[in-house]
Amino acid sequence: MVSAAKLRFGEVYRYAASKDPVPPAVDGFPNFHHITQTPGAPRVQLESGIDVPALCEGADGKRRPVVLIRSSPWKAGSEQTPWHDVFDLDNGHLHYFGDHKAEIDKPLGGSPGNRALLEEQPLHQALSEAGRARATPLLIFRSVTRRNRVKGHVEFCGLGVIERAERVVQRDRHGQVFVNYVFDIALLDLRQEEECIDWGWINARRDGSLTLKETHRLAPESWRRWIKEGHAALPKLRRRVAAKAVHKTRDQRPLPGSRQERDLKQIYEFFDGRKHDFEHLAAAVAARVIRGKGAEYREGWLTRPSADGGADFVGRLDIGSGTAIAKLIVLGQAKCVLPNTTISADQVARVVARLQRGWIGVFVTTGVFSESAQAEIVEDRYPIILVNGLLLAEQLRHMANESHAGDLVECMTKLVSSSPAEVMHRRPEEILLF
Incomplete structure (x- = not known):
């Protein structure tokens, strides 16, 4: 040969x-x-x-x-x-x-x-x-x-x-x-x-x-x-490329004039003034991100407005199957803010403070995460997933293209109106019973 x-x-x-x-x-x-x-x-x-x-x-x-x-x-x-x-x-x-x-x-x-x-x-x-x-x-x-x-x-x-x-x-x-x-x-x-x-x-x-x-x-x-x-x-x-764990804020923002910038602006304006509805979108995007690598993820519920204590939605990550399974609680935070807004380390720490052993956090925002917030997560090895505005816009665009002929507004309307996540007053631990 x-x-x-x-x-x-x-x-x-x-x-x-x-x-x-x-x-x-x-x-x-x-x-x-x-x-x-x-x-x-x-x-x-x-x-x-x-x-x-x-x-x-x-x-x-x-x-x-x-x-x-x-x-x-x-x-x-x-x-x-x-x-x-x-x-x-x-x-x-x-x-x-x-x-x-x-x-x-x-x-x-x-x-x-x-x-x-x-x-x-x-x-x-x-x-x-x-x-x-x-x-x-x-x-x-x-x-x-x-x-x-x-x-x-x-x-x-x-x-x-x-x-x-x-x-x-x-x-x-x-x-x-x-x-x-x-x-x-x-x-x-x-x-x-x-x-x-x-x-x-x-x-x-x-x-x-x-x-x-x-x-x-x-x-x-x-x-x-x-x-x-x-x-x-x-x-x-599997192919893996080493990447920096901390990303500059400019790298988390869409390029000026890009499709992602227009999409992110549309997302923010759609939910501006009704931030609790944004939690439905955040829960759906978090589920998509987690499932993207083949993980078994179950959507749970949304917490009541103004009473979340550091969590806006609850989910569950299942690892294994049958009797050989571990169920991990996922706590999610959703922040619909102006796309140029920077999420501080203190805001991320609020979610981290709620995490117990074996729990995972997800923070979904239309803004970006400060470098200090990311560095703190890396240094202390906090189990939290950060979804910035750029990633949010990209994921929602995929969802709109796949199921709504590219209509972003129709996609967002459907995600809110048909969301499987109900608003409930429950302890996060209760999702382990389902």
Whole structure:
């Protein structure tokens, strides 16, 4: 097996309409079709969003050489694509919507991309090493804008493993509701390969004279370890990027003139003068943030106005299952303030003071957290999650795009009117009984 060209994490590749594989570079960018060519085999393509090359014969049976996934962020939030794929590359997570659409006259799961990923899911979640060994690697890309072009350039975002698939209800540009699949994909650590994927691995998977075991010699170490150890090893195999624990206030604010700035202003104005309604929104966003990594979270209730004692809503985080389960109380604080307002260390400390052993705090605000508040949390290792205005706006935008055709006001109105969290006068400990 001979090593071939390499895809590098974060590198932008020219995806030219000509698809000419000969030149190594096009317009000053590495040529995608040159890097990904396999002599004698059909080219891989990204037009469809989920590219599913045909099965090929190997020395030990049929296998699919690769599945390529592309997201188009420039379409997100548009009438054509109101939902957003979520790329959390620093934490090795992709939330990706499948390719079913309202106009597709096939059963759910019958579209080519969804069908391929659903066929892969049992292999990616196989309990045996032999089952996982037959899984197809997922290579992730997203379209990026270069030289004022929204098409023709893609960024390589890594190697993925399917963690779960679930059905979601979406709405298209005509307001028609349809059911689709959304896939949670773990992105694997590529540090041992200097953030690269050797395309020779994919060529080897297309080589009919080689067994799967032989092709694994060119696979990244994290892929080989995942095959051997399974999903239990994902926490240590997932891509992680060290980040500063304390963020400057300017980094917590949306960029001037950005969509997030407009959204955050709209959120504040919607709840200005009725701050208790904001607690419904804060509880929903807190639940979404906590569940974002696959945690089991149960929404509880809201506390009575002006009598919260440092908590506005109560929830529960469940870790484990069956008899092997731990239930953790979550206390939430909600502060709807002007977006340029800074939340002080004293305000965060009010929530921290309510936490007992084994409890977790969540502070959701339209403002930002002071550096001293963050530093105190880091130094004293307080178990509290901080959701600033920028993150709040981003999460609510995802919710609006996924379920309300991008209508932020409709989304906020629905969250308040149909919130499962009732206003109750109960001790937080009572949520452990439900």
